[in-house]
């Protein structure tokens with residue numbers, strides 16, 4: 008046993024309770040660095056008619072914030088309603104899903120199997136709500152065909168529940184059609200007309216609220232918009248130090264600093280590295296009370312293997328070519344060396360690329376123009392569009408979460424990116 012007093016079962020339990028690389032967080036004790044945001048939402052909820060819109064990068068923690076807030080404001084007898092938008096969903100189906108949340112899933116599926124449910128066209132009658140038969144317990148709510156019907160479904164849901172109903176509408180970026188987005192905007196503008204005890208939390212990967220509400224600026228007045236930023240290093244560290252404390256061990260300070268830098272403000276990577284690092288300590292034949300460089304390495308390599316497949320696939324597609332594979336990797340590493348959202352080619356070349364190439368053996372350096380060409384190529388589909396270009400030599404990762412994965416890849420090959428950044432402040 009390599010961690011004193013901790014059995015295999017103990018470690019599994021502690022890790023599963025504290026590290027969730029593939030699941031969202033639902034309780035405030037585990038949601039680090041969001042205290043101020045939780046207060047903002049709490050105050051917004053005390054203002055009549057105000058709804059919440061959470062936006063930010065992919066993987067930054069939007070769903071976790073929405074769920075934690077929702078659970079804090081509802082009791083177990085009145086759990087929040089959670090619906091996800093889909094690429095093929097439209098506004099009507101999303102509202103329908105909210106209505107269907109009232110009906111236990113087994114009843115919905117059994118009904119569908121017996122051919123009774125999933126009536127997507129409105130049968131009419133039923134006060135515009137569109138329940139396909141009269142009894143709530145065994146029916147499906149059909150998709151609304153108009154704004155008024157949508158509002159009616161929400162009124163109906165609220166009326167069926169005691170106290171405040173919180174409704175989370177997640178992944179709104181997946182609604183691609185402008186016409187469907189407009190229906191949402193129109194709906195949001197009319198939420199005050201509901202006169203029902205419901206609060207909405209909308210979430211989406213967006214740069215600002217106008218992407219959702221382009222033609223309806225007045226809908227913006229109803230929303231408290233919350234831009235969720237990446238986590239500070241000190242909050243990322245807490246994800247691990249809380250676990251270490253429970254195991255009565257310590258994590259090397261150098262490892263903590265590097266984990267903060269590598270993960271670049273995205274908690275997913277910290278959870279992943281943490282799981283592998285703690286198991287590495289547990290598997291150590293010697294009893295350990297403090298992590299060492301080997302445990303850190305186990306954390307990094309384990310995290311690399313277990314990172315979300317979509318990120319791995321994008322990296323491979325961007326770099327694996329019949330020729331120049333390493334050129335592309337080095338170019339990506341150079342871009343990932345700084346956390347700045349956009350970087351200019353001269354800065355990337357002088358500040359990062361040259362430094363990386365000095366550490367590489369047997370590799371020849373590209374000229375600045377050649378490096379520029381690599382980034383231009385990586386904007387294309389054939390390179391997974393991993394890079395976005397902004398003209399005049401400015402480049403960025405299309406999705407910031409990619410930077411953490413690129414840093415992990417470089418780290419596993421001995422290139423410690425992001426090291427020069429301030430460790431205490433915002434990454």
Ligand SMILES: Nc1ncnc2c1ncn2[C@@H]1O[C@H](COP(=O)(O)OP(=O)(O)OP(=O)(O)O)[C@@H](O)[C@H]1O
Pocket residue numbers: 027028029030031032037038039040041064065066067068069070071072212238246273274275278
């Ligand atoms: N404040 C936090 N403290 C610690 N871990 C967090 C925090 N917020 C999120 N996480 C963790 O980070 C990961 C991503 O969180 P979440 O799924 O909430 O992000 P998201 O922004 O909704 O992602 P997506 O854009 O993919 O929907 C999860 O593993 C979650 O457990």
Ligand SMILES: [Mg+2]
Pocket residue numbers: 069070071177178
């Ligand atoms: Mg999410």
